[in-house]
Amino acid sequence: MKTPLALLFMSTLLAGVTNAQTKSTKNDPEAKKILDAVSNRFKSFTTVQASFTYKVENAAGKVLSTKSGNITMKDTRYKLSFGGQEIFCNGNTVWNYDKAANEVTINTLDASSGMITPQKLFSNFYDKDFFYMLNGDKKVGTRLVQEIQLTPVDKSKNFHTVYLLIDKNAKTMYATKVMENAGNRYSYTVNTLKTNMPAADALFVFDKAKFPGVTIEDLR
16 A cells, blocks of 8 residues: 555655755753644644645645545544545554545554654654744734744755744644645645544554455554
């Protein structure tokens, strides 16, 4: 099975970037205060349900594709639906379902491997991997956001800067934008966000009975 768009989403959601003229090589304490507040608020929720829009642009700003998705998170568990892919994780096992192929790949979640999960992306992912600085406040429609620029510590990454837009009042992530070194831009915008909603544990487990004829590739 090829690498799904859903995994691309998880690995780059908070590595969103736009082209930056300056590179930060130190950390801004004001930016850290905001990031810590977002992380702490996220950790206070029992569940998080979000819908989002994913957009790809070329270096000239032309939109190449737009897709939508949704995610539900509960402690270490999550379910992500995006681009014809569904990922289920019960905290121990990860099921990656490809709708077009009617195939599911099963892996063990190895917490020590550094594997990126949505929970990590909404928490303190930034401390080890990025330099960060606060660029200030801006308006997006009627929303007041704080823009934080992140630069990867590892310069071998295929992107070079990260801009996060934080909802200043809600202290939650609103949008990110990624620009690869090659020029393409990847943006993610949260459309709806619901917290502390009921979510049955069964939601995070792949039930093959609901997918007739599914091919199973168990890599555990």
